[in-house]
Amino acid sequence: AVHGINTTTTGGMPLVNRWNGRPYSQRYYDILEKRKTLPVWHQKEEFLKALKDNQTLILVGETGSGKTTQIPQFVLEAVDVESADRRKKFMVGCTQPRRVAAMSVSRRVAEEMDVTIGEEVDGMLLREAMTDPLLERYKVIILDEAHERTLATDVLFGLLKEVLKNRPDLKLVVMSATLEAEKFQGYFFGAPLMKVPGRLHPVEIFYTQEPERDYLEAAIRTVVQIHMCEPPGDILVFLTGEEEIEDACRKITKEVANMGDQVGPVKVVPLYSTLPPAMQQKIFEPAPSPTTEGGPAGRKIVISTNIAETSLTIDGIVYVIDPGFAKQKVYNPRVRVESLLVSPISKASAHQRSGRAGRTQPGKCFRLYTERSFNNDLQPQTYPEILRSNLANTVLTLKKLGIDDLVHFDFMDPPAPETLMRALEVLNYLGALDDEGNLTKLGEIMSEFPLDPQMGKMLVVSSEFNCSNEILSISAMLSVPNCFVRPREAQKAADEAKARFGHIDGDHLTLLNVYHAYKQNNEDQSWCYENFVNHRALKSADNVRQQLARIMARFNLKLCSTDFNSRDYYINIRKAMLAGYFMQVAHLERTGHYLTVKDNQVVHLHPSNCLDHKPEWVIYNEYVLTSRNFIRTVTDVRGEWIVDIAPHYYDLENFPQCEAKRVLEKLYKKREKDKEESRNRR
Numbered sequence: 001a002v003h004g005i006n007t008t009t010t011g012g013m014p015l016v017n018r019w020n021g022r023p024y025s026q027r028y029y030d031i032l033e034k035r036k037t038l039p040v041w042h043q044k045e046e047f048l049k050a051l052k053d054n055q056t057l058i059l060v061g062e063t064g065s066g067k068t069t070q071i072p073q074f075v076l077e078a079v080d081v082e083s084a085d086r087r088k089k090f091m092v093g094c095t096q097p098r099r100v101a102a103m104s105v106s107r108r109v110a111e112e113m114d115v116t117i118g119e120e121v122d123g124m125l126l127r128e129a130m131t132d133p134l135l136e137r138y139k140v141i142i143l144d145e146a147h148e149r150t151l152a153t154d155v156l157f158g159l160l161k162e163v164l165k166n167r168p169d170l171k172l173v174v175m176s177a178t179l180e181a182e183k184f185q186g187y188f189f190g191a192p193l194m195k196v197p198g199r200l201h202p203v204e205i206f207y208t209q210e211p212e213r214d215y216l217e218a219a220i221r222t223v224v225q226i227h228m229c230e231p232p233g234d235i236l237v238f239l240t241g242e243e244e245i246e247d248a249c250r251k252i253t254k255e256v257a258n259m260g261d262q263v264g265p266v267k268v269v270p271l272y273s274t275l276p277p278a279m280q281q282k283i284f285e286p287a288p289s290p291t292t293e294g295g296p297a298g299r300k301i302v303i304s305t306n307i308a309e310t311s312l313t314i315d316g317i318v319y320v321i322d323p324g325f326a327k328q329k330v331y332n333p334r335v336r337v338e339s340l341l342v343s344p345i346s347k348a349s350a351h352q353r354s355g356r357a358g359r360t361q362p363g364k365c366f367r368l369y370t371e372r373s374f375n376n377d378l379q380p381q382t383y384p385e386i387l388r389s390n391l392a393n394t395v396l397t398l399k400k401l402g403i404d405d406l407v408h409f410d411f412m413d414p415p416a417p418e419t420l421m422r423a424l425e426v427l428n429y430l431g432a433l434d435d436e437g438n439l440t441k442l443g444e445i446m447s448e449f450p451l452d453p454q455m456g457k458m459l460v461v462s463s464e465f466n467c468s469n470e471i472l473s474i475s476a477m478l479s480v481p482n483c484f485v486r487p488r489e490a491q492k493a494a495d496e497a498k499a500r501f502g503h504i505d506g507d508h509l510t511l512l513n514v515y516h517a518y519k520q521n522n523e524d525q526s527w528c529y530e531n532f533v534n535h536r537a538l539k540s541a542d543n544v545r546q547q548l549a550r551i552m553a554r555f556n557l558k559l560c561s562t563d564f565n566s567r568d569y570y571i572n573i574r575k576a577m578l579a580g581y582f583m584q585v586a587h588l589e590r591t592g593h594y595l596t597v598k599d600n601q602v603v604h605l606h607p608s609n610c611l612d613h614k615p616e617w618v619i620y621n622e623y624v625l626t627s628r629n630f631i632r633t634v635t636d637v638r639g640e641w642i643v644d645i646a647p648h649y650y651d652l653e654n655f656p657q658c659e660a661k662r663v664l665e666k667l668y669k670k671r672e673k674d675k676e677e678s679r680n681r682r
């Protein structure tokens with residue numbers, strides 16, 4: 001995501017904010033004092049000189065040294081002073097790999113600049129490059145958190161390298177928290193490296209004697225122990241995802257409450273990406289004051305995903321608890337399965353995490369694994385995401401950006417050839433690329449949707465199946481977090497509520513029912529509450545739907561529906577879904593389990609499904625890797641539709657021997673016979 005800073009000015013009078021012409025507020029001066037203590041502040045001149053003399057600059061500094069909040073402002077001032085043509089608007093772009101961080105940072109920077117924050121549109125620099133290939137709106141681009149090596153960051157690296165060659169006036173600042181910077185330097189034409197000295201206090205590291213069997217339980221136990229026995233100071237706990245974090249928050253609050261007055265009060269704050277912005281802001285609130293005067297001190301306890309590792313800095317953290325895990329993407333190109341798996345972090349991550357304890361005073365980090373395990377089991381660095389991802393969407397974007405020769409594209413770490421081949425193959429099957437690998441008309445349109453290519457295809461063809469309104473709603477629902485709420489204390493009632501929306505032919509149709517019911521009930525929040533539906537998720541689905549509908553309109557894709565009373569209403573929807581997801585089909589074997597088609601992986605219907613039967617063929621939205629492999633969000637489709645809609649993929653000459661193949665053979669024969677008969681009748 002990107003936030004731009006509009007730099008037109010009214011010219012500067014002292015004490016007047018040059019960005020809006022208003023007098024500065026007291027808050028501005030208060031924050032300014034704090035800003036002046038940040039390590040980067042002391043290197044402002046040095047930084048600006050280096051930026052002036054070089055097209056690309058690499059800036060490395062410990063987390064919390066002020067890179068993200070200060071550098072964009074330094075750059076902005078410099079660009080503003082320099083730009084000869086005052087009427088022309090120049091943007092300074094600063095990218096964040098995570099949405100939460102982009103929003104939090106833009107809010108903070110607006111506050112520091114004493115200006116009102118602009119509209120919070122979710123920008124993507126990569127998407128902007130599609131319409132503005134040379135990124136001409138920008139004078140300076142700052143790629144922040146480069147060490148995270150997310151998929152988008154890596155693609156932007158390669159892209160910006162090209163853009164810089166064609167735009168000598170554009171400048172690039174690459175910012176990173178760790179010292180892999182030499183690698184960045186080598187990649188960016190030997191760009192100069194500027195280091196911001198950290199000001200980290202010592203952090204004492206503790207390991208467990210024995211491996212922990214249940215890290216969640218161990219983390220909670222450690223929090224309680226710290227709160228009982230350690231001097232004041234806030235606690236930061238790293239967990240892997242929303243559910244786990246909410247669970248931990250509940251348990252910690254309860255355990256501390258049970259301890260009564262002998263311990264201080266706590267404020268337990270969750271932090272994860274799908275949390276609403278107002279809740280995210282809570283991490284910056286101070287710890288609670290003692291309940292009684294002179295009583296034990298209060299403590300803030302932040303339970304966070306990886307996001308607090310480097311993206312967001314919380315002051316006042318003295319204790320860090322690191323169970324050693326994070327949810328990480330993995331991709332297996334052989335069976336085309338991408339999944340988020342809870343896996344061990346790297347040594348570099350563990351180091352970053354412990355560093356969070358020493359921001360304001362000496363701290364302690366409790367690693368819930370053995371020292372031996374740290375030394376022997378953790379890999380040195382986290383693998384770049386580009387090496388662990390399905391690249392279909394990325395390849396489509398690159399093709400749209402005019403990069404045809406992917407094999408020679410200048411990736412910092414080139415993805416495996418097999419992964420690239422898989423991506424090209426998928427796009428070819430979807431009709432987005434022709435047999436020469438060139439973008440087709442369909443591919444052009446698909447690339448405009450910020451969706452995975454299968455969903456893009458489903459949307460683009462949905463008008464032909466006379467159900468684009470419904471497919472829009474389903475796509476929107478699939479794009480937001482799970483909308484069903486299932487509180488521990490009301491599981492039965494929640495399940496009953498969900499069953500009322502249930503459609504016996506599939507979970508996609510159930511999601512459609514939920515969306516329709518939400519709209520029919522005027523998007524009412526209490527209706528959502530009573531029906532165990534997450535209002536926030538639905539609201540955000542509605543938002544996504546509008547965005548997608550605008551893209552549909554731009555390409556004159558008709559918005560239409562089959563008559564609800566027609567027998568074809570749901571059939572058309574299911575066919576349109578198959579037209580996008582024909583590569584995610586599983587077949588029910590006589591043995592009673594499902595096999596994914598062509599890849600022949602044994603999978604099970606996820607227990608959350610709404611079906612009242614076990615269909616012979618299903619499409620699925622997601623492949624969940626656990627000890628058992630599940631397919632989640634499934635809908636019944638018919639074999640006849642498969643041979644009609646996707647014969648090019650279900651080409652039997654290219655098909656492994658299996659039960660599904662024999663069934664398909666029969667279906668093809670029957671189709672031939674039917675055609676013959678209808679020809680004879682004519």
Ligand code: ADP
Nearest residue numbers: 062063064065066067068069070108284313315
């Ligand atoms: P870096 O990018 O080098 O890690 P940042 O610029 O993010 O550092 O942070 C600099 C300082 O600004 C930190 O002390 C951090 O706590 C503070 N800060 C950043 N965002 C906020 C916010 N939303 N509210 C209060 N303080 C913040």
Ligand code: MG
Nearest residue numbers: 067068310311
């Ligand atoms: Mg930062």
